[in-house]
Amino acid sequence: MKYVIIGDEETVLGFGIVGVTGKVATTPDEARRAFRSVIEDRQTGIVIVTERVADMMRSVVDKYLFAESFPLVVEIPDRHGGKPDRPGIKEMVNTAIGIKL
């Protein structure tokens, strides 16, 4: 199985260097369409999505993160850096189990 990337042009180009096929998405519509075509491919193992693109289709991404076991979705920051208001892993866990680590 392979990696597939959905993101802005530079990110897709960058991951292209190491042989990851990618789809460029700049609008929510494009993102949704790209995501759908990517998950239809049985060869897709891990979908790499930039945070900005993931935000355009939050509900679809969340569904695949939590409910479906396959394919896996991972979010990475794009070249403008991560979003400042993004909850970290620790905060997410804290809210889930109600105690501070």
Place this chain on the structure above:
Amino acid sequence: MTQLNCAPTKTNLLRLRSELNFAQQGYELLDQKRNILIIELLGIVDQAVDFQDRVEKMLKKAYKSMEETIFDMGKLKVQYVIGSVNIDADITIRSRKVMGVDLPVIETKFTDHSPYYSPMGTSFWIDNSLQCFKKVLEQLGKLSELKISVLRLANEVKKTIRKVNALEKIAIPDLKETVHYIEGRLEESERDMFVLMKLVKERLEI
């Protein structure tokens, strides 16, 4: 605490008692499940945070290098060179079950056939970018495995806690209260009957 609405009869008492028993068993099991999930979660959360920091740092470097590459060679030429790069990343995804939660285990195998392009006419930066992105990709499999595991475990913990609380704070007290009420009523009517019998006996003896 609210009492359940049912008639104070022996049948209902027996039914409610077995229900209470069942609820308590369920509560114990869910409590154990919650503890196991939290232990599992605490085990990987530090690792996940560590990995994320590392990958983000590497990504930043890779993006910077990519920018330089594009400045140096132009997008078109970069795309042209990319076409000749021959790296294959093959992922195997297995899954590991922890208390009914599917956690992925990812193994990535790289097959690499270098050199890819002539060093003539290509920039130093593209080699650099290639190395950077390769390093990122190597770590990305592990990162996604950890991150998804954390997300799924946290979600399951949240659900389990809600169930445990519902049982502990509502279902079990309600059932206990109702069982107590029915027991009281049954005893009361028993005593009533006893007194009645005594009276009847006394009357008969006169």
